[in-house]
Amino acid sequence: MSSVAEEAAGATAYSAAAAKKTQSKPLNSPAEVIAASLVGTTVEFYDFYVYATAAVLVFPKLFFPSGNPVASQLASFGVFGAAMIARPVGAIFYGHMGDKRGRKATLVACLMTMGIATFLVGLLPTFDQIGLWAALLLLILRLTQGFALGGEWSGAALVATENAPEDKRALYGTFPQLGAPIGFIIANGLFLIINFSLPHPDSPTMQSEAFLSWGWRIPFLFSSVMVIIGLYVRSKLAESETFKQAEAKGTIVKVPLFDTLRHHMKAVVLGTFAMLATYVLFYLMTTFSLSYGTHPADQSPAGLGITYTDFVLMQIIGVVFFGLFTILSGPLADSVGRRKLLLWITGIIIVFALMFPIFLDSKANTSFNGALVEAFLIIGFTLMGFTFGPMGALLPEMFPTNVRYTGSAIAYNVSSIIGAALAPIIATALWSAAGGSTWMVGVYLAIASVLTLISLILTKETKDIDFNGDLGAKKTK
Known part of the structure; x- marks a missing residue:
């Protein structure tokens, strides 16, 4: 009995001291929070986009040489999508670590795992050198990437939101989200520089033999430099005060996964489908659109026939809007609420999806059609910023501190299976089935958005919850 009383007294004293300390000076300054949440996700997303x-x-x-370009592309997308299947496994593993041992150590482990896997991809022998073993090794490393990313996002989002002022949680939640556009720009910018540095004898916009032989490996190997920077930044981060309070008050559970599934399954399901439209939109705007945009217009199924370098430059322009509106979505979500903003944006995404053929289906090589394609990318990435930005606050806010890492990670990454993993494959198949038209791809995005809309309708507004006070139920002895 005395030990229980002593524990309660200790927890009360800790809480009072922690509250006083928090009022005087935060453990992590805003600059440290921004750097730790942004740098890590930038590295992780860079690796993914490479x-x-x-x-x-x-x-x-x-x-995956097969003699059939579409079959080879689908095989490549299949391995790309396999990482999404590994992400929920990583979410469970790193979520357990994050909810049991703390956010800081878990984030360092995620970053190192991703960095090592990406670096090793740059060293892989090809199919011509070792046959099917090349594809198998690529698959293993791709699964490792997905496993690492499964824990990265949630940890970064928690670092941002658990260190944020109550009225700026959505704004702080956009910092890890910015890693996506910044990582995209660095990854694709590096590919462009390498491609131009190793020009094809017929045109600098085409891929040279040197690029296909060894130039493509440079972005993967360069990942090691970015990982070192990320590890340095995160090593200076102090553990979340909210997590420390959960430890002191005895709310840390033995198996966070079991507690999440037993008491917070509704939040997991709603969070999963809340992310669905975001995932489908993003991978249509990046991976699928790059394949569609660079595919020859005179080859079935007909693409746009834009050179790789031209299309990536067009994408980068669109991604600038992605980053800008990700940041702008934070203050807006803090003002009107996450749910209200996302309901409006999801509705607009449905309208945009049904307009795909207007932007993309003309294969005429004119400046007007080029402007339509650029408008398509800018609008799509702008909507991406508005829908992706608030997720950094919304998903963590759906769970108490003691299962926040696990709950938000599972929701975010299970959605990656039904959204991101399948999006390029389904879109490529629909594009091929429609004979080069994109109308079925647009309908696919619209259906995903309707499911997100339903989820948001069923989700309560989280803007004014007691985020740092809800430590979770105290464990029983």
Whole structure:
């Protein structure tokens, strides 16, 4: 009995001291929070996009040669999508670590795992050198990437939101989200620089033999430099005060996964489908659109026939809008609420999806059609910023502190299976089935958005919840 009383007294004293300390000076300054949440996700998303770009440009030729370009592309997208299947496994593993041992150590482990896997992809022999073993090794490393990313996002989102002022939680939640556009720009910008540095004898916009032989490996190897920077930044981060309070008050559970599934399954399901439209939209705007945009217009199924370098430059312009509106979505979500903003944006995404043929289906090579394609990318990435930005606050807010890492990670990453993993494959199949038209791809995005709309309708507004006070139920002895 005395031990229980002593524990209660200790927890009360800790809480009072922690509250006083928090009022005087936060453990992590805003600059440290921004750096730790942004740098890590930038590295992780960079690694992911390097693979996504290579999945279109390099891997179909070097790892999945079949004589049929569409079949090779689908095989490459299949391995790309396999990482999404590994992400929920990583979410469970790293979520357990994050909810049991803390956010900081877990984030460091995620970053190292992703960095090592990406670096090793840059060293892989190709199909011509070792046959099917090349594809198998690529699959293993791709699964490792997905496993690492399964824990990265949620940890970064928690670092941002658990260190945020109550009225700026959505704004702080956009910091890890910015890793997506920044990582995209760095990854694709590096591919462009390498491609131009190793020009094809017929045109600098085409891929040279040197690029296909060894140039494509440079972005994967360069990942090690970015990982070192990310590890340095995260090593300076202090553990979340909210997590420390959960430890002191005895709310940390033995198996966070069991507690999440037993008491928070509704939140997991709603969070999963709340992310669905975001995932489908993003992978249509990046991976699928790169494949469609660079596919020859005179080859079935007809693409746009835009050169790789031109299309990636067009994408990068669109991604600038992605980053800008990700940041702008934070203050807006803090003002009107996450749910209200996302309901409006999801409705607009449905309208945009049904307009795909207007932007994309003309194969005429004119400046007007080029402007339509650029408008398509800018609008799509703008909507992506508005829908992706608030997720950094919304998903963590759906769970108490003691299962927040696990719950938000599972929702975010299970959605990656039904959204991101399948999006490029389904879109490519629909595009091919429609004879080169994109109307069925647009309908696919619209259906995913309707499911997200239903989820948001069933989700309560989280803007004003007691985020740092809800530590979870105290464990029983």
